[in-house]
Amino acid sequence: MSLWEAPLDDSSIHLAVEGSCGGTSMGIQLARQAISGGGRVLWASPELPNGTRFSQIFAGMDLTASSRFHAMNLVGNFDQALESLLHTANVLPGVNLVVLDDYCPDSGKIPSDIIAGVNKMISDSKWTTLLISKGGVSMDDSPLTARGKKKINSDKVWLLTRPDSDSKRILWIDDESISLRLAEEGFIN
Secondary structure, three states: OOEOOOOOOOOEEEEEEOOOOOHHHHHHHHHHHHHHOOOEEEEEEOOOOOHHHHHHHHOOOOHHHHHHEEEEEOOOOHHHHHHHHHHHHHHOOOEEEEEEEOOOOOOOOOOHHHHHHHHHHHHOOOOEEEEEEEOEOOOOOOOOEOOOOOOOOOOEEEEEEOOOOOOEEEEEEOOEEEEEEEEOOEEEO
């Protein structure tokens, strides 16, 4: 079994997750992948990733590699925070992943100012963008819905679900399901 790797192809990914199923861990793992490939990562969220979880997923990497992980606090005026994030991404060399984690409220409609800001960021980006948010209850036969998926101009919509109370997870990319297991070191396939 090996760590799962995602295509980091300069696309925008809207990742909707069930609560407590590992959305932030997925983002950290993609950050590790980007940095392992020689890239730089910008991470923006209201709270920094859990230090223990970060250390587990980044275990075995050269300590200097973590210097290519840049975290920003996503609080206050959302437009100003995104403007700062975009400026930083365009100034730093080698940015190939920008992660917005918990960028919107956990439930309900995503506010229109957040959708507008995210869409502007997506249109101005030259890197893979990962948007992580809580999903909503689906009204059809899909396991989860990505809130705002018709308004957010992402290239891809992924759904991360936890079918049972164990470490198994299912990542839905389009109509394809990928069975993963969340271990200490990250998602394994």
